[in-house]
Amino acid sequence: MTTTPTDFQHWASLHQQRIEAQLQAVLPSAEVAPQRLHQAMRYAALGGGKRVRPLLAFAAGEITRADAGRVALAGAAVELIHAYSLVHDDLPCMDDDMLRRGKPACHVEFDEATALLVGDALHSLAFHLLADYRLADDLSVQLEMVKLLATAAGSRGMAGGQAIDLAAVGANLTLPELEFMHIHKTGALIRAAMLLGARCGTALATAELGQLDHFAKYIGLAFQVVDDVLDTEATTATLGKTAGKDEKNNKPTYVSIMGVTEAKRLAGELRRDALAALDGFGERALRLRQLADFIVLRKF
């Protein structure tokens, strides 16, 4: 493998721009009625974020030689679900956070009712994308993609993870309980991003899908462990969201359960497990391997 960090930076930057352009194109114009809602949807979904989920979709799409135009749409759908969840999460009745991606949260910049509707409308728009464009040669595969995203976003996926998170405030979770929460709260959508990206291309054998699933599980958990470490160690300025809020909100984290040193060790271990799951894919998994490093070694 002859690749350099510079090469990955270039790839990531190109694909981040591609997703930004895709979101720009599919979000209704702020000139179209209801203007304020559309303006707020664009505020919440554009111009920020590392776009980790779409990058994972592109990287998984390289394994199945997927058309990048299709993956951009599938990745944008996943990112819209992610963006809606952030808007709803930041609301006063949830995490009550004022800051997101270095800007005032949507309900601060607009108002609570608008933010609620922004989340709802981004949520619908994600499914609109998955149905409005041809994303797979076989339409039954495309319907499976709709189902996959609905499952990942729903009560046995992301929304369910949020509910478990709510119930965990102030509780003493065990490590398996914390893992169960994160597999739902962030893991489900990360897994969906990868599988949707892969589904845009040639069919994978069941064993290969299983390997991707393992990678998604490990990298999703690693992502969360690193998030918890950063929430402790980084500043609000570098994070672009409020630092130290898990402790303030009395939320159980990997750091609160095992301490920073052990959490960092766990992140490294999860990275090794994630990389091992890609062994059978050879060069096709180059970008996934680099993304694993990006996710675990990131400083913000």
Next chain:
Amino acid sequence: MTTTPTDFQHWASLHQQRIEAQLQAVLPSAEVAPQRLHQAMRYAALGGGKRVRPLLAFAAGEITRADAGRVALAGAAVELIHAYSLVHDDLPCMDDDMLRRGKPACHVEFDEATALLVGDALHSLAFHLLADYRLADDLSVQLEMVKLLATAAGSRGMAGGQAIDLAAVGANLTLPELEFMHIHKTGALIRAAMLLGARCGTALATAELGQLDHFAKYIGLAFQVVDDVLDTEATTATLGKTAGKDEKNNKPTYVSIMGVTEAKRLAGELRRDALAALDGFGERALRLRQLADFIVLRKF
């Protein structure tokens, strides 16, 4: 047409039971984790409501000789979108209502954060249904159904209508502006219910789809006019939701703009227009005609 009110009551009751059973079957069990979220989803979606949208789906499905099992699933998907919108509407940052379908609103019975997640999870579940079962012989039609529901629920449909509604509080709307709001807020989902029901069966000619569209538009507006009249004239006990809240919330309504007498006259006119749109369908539109009467003549 040899039909009696009793016959319609029987048909409506049978199909309301069928939708209730369908929702029972597709909503996750309250025994499955996260239990409290699933319990709250069932609380919000089961055991209440007139199920007008699913009834419209069944009635439109009779025009295309659709399989009733398929229509039950499509109708349940629409009803889940409707149920999510009620849960979010009742939240303190929106209409701040304590009562829904004769019971405490979801955020009162549970809590605000749970109600927010209930709405989100019901929203995802609706799309899950449309992708998880075979609803049309032609899969491209089924993907169009997904797109149709996403459009109807989104920023240029129901969620957009809510945003227009928010902006209208305390404003002096003209009749066309009020109509524009309701075509989005309630009309889009009523139209989607009918088109989804019809799409479960044989294909309709473009002209026939246009007629159904006209019916949906008129009956959706009639529905809203009657709602506004009932909000003025009925009691909280018979409505099962807080009466008089439009006036309290300083919301423009058909009654506030044109008075009760004129609003009742308008409802009758919209009913006639709706029925006229069905002229070409003959006996196949019997249930739609009866539903038009049910919607306009209902007392609660």
